[in-house]
């Protein structure tokens with residue numbers, strides 16, 4: 001969310017770095033420059049101002065964005081984040097990453113993303129409802145079940161999706177469950193959606209561990225972030241017999257080399273994933289990332305592993321559950337150090353995969369069991385992992401570049417067939 005890393009002065013502009021990798025991927029695949037010109041920015045970007053009546057009677061004006069990266073393959077798809085550090089550039093980069101994810105797990109979508117500059121931790125339930133509804137009114141022209149389908153992201157959840165769905169259905173004057181995913185089950189949500197991102201990450205960890213010859217039983221895992229992805233992941237890792245020795249939230253981190261009591265921490269966390277405030281013996285997020293462990297999972301925000309700390313990472317496997325946690329420079333350092341890095345666009349694609357299942361169920365009006373959803377997710381993620389791992393080995397590139405190559409290919413082909421490039 002920051003453009004400059006203040007300590008190093010290095011650029012941590014997530015849009016610029018994703019453009020660099022997109023360019024490399026398109027070059028490797030032999031596409032002309034025009035294709036890069038098309039892909040380097042969203043085809044559509046809307047900025048909106050949302051007036052919200054606050055509980056004290058005052059009116060506050062919030063800024064929101066919706067980026068649609070490329071709709072050659074199908075409608076655009078991606079979450080909406082509520083965060084004080086949201087920027088236009090970040091939302092653009094996030095929409096590109098959604099296109100890549102859709103390509104990697106082969107969904108009939110392009111990428112989209114939205115964001116509102118706000119701090120939901122300081123807002124009441126009713127203020128959040130008014131903001132969510134105001135955002136949908138502001139973007140209603142460009143979204144819809146066959147145009148652009150929002151979903152949850154950082155600090156948004158199924159309740160917020162429910163308000164957004166209700167507002168959209170009122171505007172359109174018909175029930176449109178396929179307008180948004182990540183809904184409560186009773187409004188057409190899918191079983192398994194809430195834990196889907198973490199399930200996908202778990203599958204990637206398992207596959208990566210096999211490649212590295214690491215037994216998950218007793219493997220030491222560190223997870224940065226205790227939000228939707230981080231908290232479910234901690235539970236899944238714990239249930240798989242791994243030792244979760246470190247977790248963190250925005251305020252600090254907890255470390256126990258013998259393994260943390262995950263069930264207790266899950267019980268005590270608030271809805272924003274805050275838990276460390278309850279403890280005295282905390283360490284910093286920086287210290288957490290450098291802990292001695294086997295598997296490190298950044299599951300919080302961008303630019304956490306940089307050229308400053310990449311040399312000190314002790315894990316053998318880094319699996320990115322967050323979007324954009326590792327800079328380009330750090331990716332190179334980790335790769336040189338033979339640390340297996342499973343990139344965000346692959347590792348976190350489980351969320352949008354089950355969002356797609358939710359949308360399919362909405363379109364059919366026929367709903368699946370949790371086992372069906374999980375079985376389908378497993379097959380999709382294993383296939384995506386294998387595909388990218390093999391390409392990385394075959395073309396002697398890191399897994400991030402391989403993932404980008406797989407991710408852009410379908411979108412580039414679709415753009416070509418449509419005669420755009």
Ligand code: GLU
Nearest residue numbers: 078079151153351352355
């Ligand atoms: N926000 C999630 C992501 O970054 C999910 C998007 C979706 O389900 O459409 O992948």
